[in-house]
Amino acid sequence: MNRKFAPYRKWIGEWAGRGVSKTNVPVHTRLTVRTRLAGQALEFLVESMDMESNRLIHGVIATLGEGPDGQLRMAVLSTLHGAIAMPVTPEDPGALAIEGVSVTGNHVVVSLIEDGDGLMLTGYWRPEGVPNAEPIGHSNIRMTRIAP
Numbered sequence: 001m002n003r004k005f006a007p008y009r010k011w012i013g014e015w016a017g018r019g020v021s022k023t024n025v026p027v028h029t030r031l032t033v034r035t036r037l038a039g040q041a042l043e044f045l046v047e048s049m050d051m052e053s054n055r056l057i058h059g060v061i062a063t064l065g066e067g068p069d070g071q072l073r074m075a076v077l078s079t080l081h082g083a084i085a086m087p088v089t090p091e092d093p094g095a096l097a098i099e100g101v102s103v104t105g106n107h108v109v110v111s112l113i114e115d116g117d118g119l120m121l122t123g124y125w126r127p128e129g130v131p132n133a134e135p136i137g138h139s140n141i142r143m144t145r146i147a148p
Contacts, residue, residue, distance in 0.1 A: 001039035004072055005064070008033070008042060008096060011112070015119055017143035018051070021058065026051040029141045031121065041065045044074075046121070048139070058139070064088070064096075074098050080137070081108055081125070101128050106136070118144045 001009065015031040029048040036043045046060040062076040072088040081102035091097040094114035102108050102125070110123040120142050124135035 001035060002041075002066055004066055005039075005042055007093065008064075011119065012042075012148075013145055014147040015143040016146045017118070017121070017141045019048075019139060019141035021048065021050075021139065025057060027057050027139075027141070029121065029139075029143065031119070031143055036063065037065075048141070062086075076100070078102070080104075081106065084108060086110075115142060118142055 011033045012035065013033060016029065018026065018028050021027050027048040028051050029046065032045040034043050035041070042064040044060070044062040044064065046058070047056060048058045049055065050057055056079065059079045060076060062074045064072060064074050067073050074086045074088070076084045076086050078084065081104060084100040084102050086098035086100035086108070089097045089099055091111065095111055097109070097111040099107065099109040105128050106125040107128045108123065108125045113120045113122065120140070122140050124138040126133040126135045
């Protein structure tokens with residue numbers, strides 16, 4: 001496995017949690033983290049479903065890999081934001097943060113942060129080029145491991 005994935009190796013497995021969507025709809029979210037391509041990539045699959053109707057609110061497939069410059073980047077496909085190339089930003093130990101600009105013109109910031117024995121999945125987006133703009137969407141989901 002790529003040595004730069006060492007901080008995230010312990011996250012491999014399945015996680016689940018509850019929270020609210022950007023429109024304050026209660027959601028249940030499932031996160032699956034697994035190795036891909038003989039350890040040269042980590043895949044993150046996230047699905048947030050409406051707790052009442054079980055309708056997909058937001059889905060993401062993201063692959064973390066190392067670029068030729070040695071920097072970690074995620075190739076992200078999102079049902080809300082389309083395709084985004086998101087470099088990993090400097091963050092505290094026990095966290096993975098990415099940010100980038102979506103095809104819809106929003107600046108998107110997402111973090112996975114170790115929280116005790118769980119993970120906190122947070123994200124927000126705001127119009128690109130408007131640094132002080134209020135986020136137009138967000139998510140905060142505390143997740144616990146459901147399978148290794």
